[in-house]
Amino acid sequence: MALESPPLRADAQRNLERILESAWVVFADRGLDASVSDVAERAGVGTATIFRRFPTKDDLVAAILERELERIRDHAVAAAESDDPAAALTEFITWAVATFIDDRCLCEAAGGELFARPRIEELFSELTVAVEQLLSRTQAAQAIRNDIVASDIGFLVNAIGHAGMALESTAPGAWRRYVGLILDGLRPEGATPLAHDPPTARQLHESNAKALRPGGSRF
Amino acid sequence: MALESPPLRADAQRNLERILESAWVVFADRGLDASVSDVAERAGVGTATIFRRFPTKDDLVAAILERELERIRDHAVAAAESDDPAAALTEFITWAVATFIDDRCLCEAAGGELFARPRIEELFSELTVAVEQLLSRTQAAQAIRNDIVASDIGFLVNAIGHAGMALESTAPGAWRRYVGLILDGLRPEGATPLAHDPPTARQLHESNAKALRPGGSRF
Amino acid sequence: MALESPPLRADAQRNLERILESAWVVFADRGLDASVSDVAERAGVGTATIFRRFPTKDDLVAAILERELERIRDHAVAAAESDDPAAALTEFITWAVATFIDDRCLCEAAGGELFARPRIEELFSELTVAVEQLLSRTQAAQAIRNDIVASDIGFLVNAIGHAGMALESTAPGAWRRYVGLILDGLRPEGATPLAHDPPTARQLHESNAKALRPGGSRF
Amino acid sequence: MALESPPLRADAQRNLERILESAWVVFADRGLDASVSDVAERAGVGTATIFRRFPTKDDLVAAILERELERIRDHAVAAAESDDPAAALTEFITWAVATFIDDRCLCEAAGGELFARPRIEELFSELTVAVEQLLSRTQAAQAIRNDIVASDIGFLVNAIGHAGMALESTAPGAWRRYVGLILDGLRPEGATPLAHDPPTARQLHESNAKALRPGGSRF
């Protein structure tokens, strides 16, 4: 993620990748309560090897989140440049929810205190800019109501993604139903005034830190 | 939580109530990661007293959930009998989301393996019946699209409630915005066909058991 | 140490005493780097039992220090009331050095950050008052130079005690030689003006916290 | 620390010097609990480079101690040849205490098992000879009591140095007060017979090995 002065040695690079890959699988699968030992075992390394690269468990989780957020941002940027913004918006929201559903880690960390980290804030901000642009173009095409802002999309993706994930094992794909419902609600036709201002992007990711984990890190 | 043959002694009954009350406050406030000792301390009893009534922590949490579900079911039943089903539905959804937001316990447990317990399944089933009835009457009044079923309401309340809770500390009340959006999506006007069948009530609460806690209880 | 509202149960009291006794032996013997597990093993209890009474290892060590400081204070108070203050001062210093030598724990903790705890500060302050009184009476009898204050005695006891402890295994009792030397230096005859003001009592025990453990607790 | 057959390559020599310099700074500053990695980082070398030259951390610390002891011995030798032995003795003691206070490494290692190493024993012995000579000349001038031997000076410097170091952060320079007191105690006037024979030089540095670190190396 960051620029390491000397490029990592070949074997270390391999291990680092195995660690990230394992952490991604383990945390996506079992959630953030999974232990670092679980990650280490899957990666075939000792726990100390992980702690060498990632001084705390939070650092490891943050690294995974960064990769995920980079993917999401990239997707949003591409969507913002699409010829058909309305279709691109629909596709982006659907894809983003699917991404949440695939990754418990993303889902559980969403809005948590990890989002206060500079790099993550930065990515989040870039993501917000891209979505804002996508929304503007869609609104210009009158394909979405005008009172919607980027943080609304963030909220809804998180909400549907989180709840949809739980449903995935017994009713796979059911989440698509709710994405459809949300999209219907976002259309300009029949829109009624909304009861509250949208949260700012900062409110969206700063909040939960205190709400969900009053005593500090959950770990 | 079946009835024990001999009715509880007066002091035991008092203790039981204090335990439930304390557990409700503590878990609603600090989430399910709060320790049993915290509950015991607030209730002014020893931990062993709690474990006598509730063999495991899960049993205690389940008892709380039952009480919450009873309240929600009662509210739904009343709504189902309202003279103005459309208004009653709106009010019920709003109230239910607010209830989720007020109660971290409900929020964190929603859809988890605790929902597989018989008594909770039963309550859930009663709740489903009431909501189904409320929906039918609203649909008869053409105030809501016809492809919506009770489990959809359950899903959406859970989704908005969970995500809204996290937002509550920095953007209090912002969740009302999303309730409004959902309600717009539920209106018959401009509805587009949905991509997937709704989950069954059973799917809605059975699923997450495995999805969220593959390794058994989180505790 | 503190006043517990309900007196401990008989077995718990026994365990608590075994824990304190074991901790005293282990820390006195092997120093503060000894692990809590070592203490637990010697006490015949699990580590969690120790952490139940003493939330952190520091708390356990502090409890031991309190007991030691109480003994030292009591001794000082008795000395201050002696009929022969000069003899009492000599005896007190000798006894205090011997106490240091017997207890690595006292020796290593002396002046550390544990001394910032209220109860320990309080005991230290009481000790200081008693020594001050003992000194005044001895000075009135012209048996000790007038420029000596209580913190000087504290410093010297600590210095000779610490260095003497190391010597104890190969030259047992050799420390008495240096107590004698110090006492000669404290006599009024031939005293030359001292190069520096004495530290205050606070300086004496506040200092080392930062000097010796810049990164926080040593543990 | 014997001479390796082939003289070191130029770069290796440079590295060795940087390691020693860094270790001296780091250990003097942060104490012996500082990690080998810290030393390596400051030296700009890998940890393995350190362990190539110094098979264990103790070996590295010993190397530092040797350099310090060499300095102290040199100072003592110079003092022993002074024209004014009494003044030279005072100056030497003062300087030695200051040296202890400046160097946590020296202070923490003093008397520990590292002093059992041949090269350190040798240096210690040379130091003892020089101090003995300085003492003899001072005693001949009747400027110091006759019952004082070199190991006494060692003990006292260690004692005042160690305790003084802790005081340095809040009462800088206060140690000079105690050097003065000690010097008063060393004067022939008013000397009373001492209670114990002096330790031998060997006792002075062999002892602590067992006293302070019964379980082997602290590291």
Next chain:
DNA sequence: GATGAATGAGAATTCATTCAT
């Protein structure tokens, strides 16, 4: 019946030392 004490099984994290490049 009720209590608080005891515990065992982890969890994160650190560090001296060894090994592959």
Next chain:
DNA sequence: GATGAATGAATTCTCATTCAT
């Protein structure tokens, strides 16, 4: 010859649950 990566053994501390009083 030098490097940084890897590791295993410790250490402090937590918590659901069981037991003795």
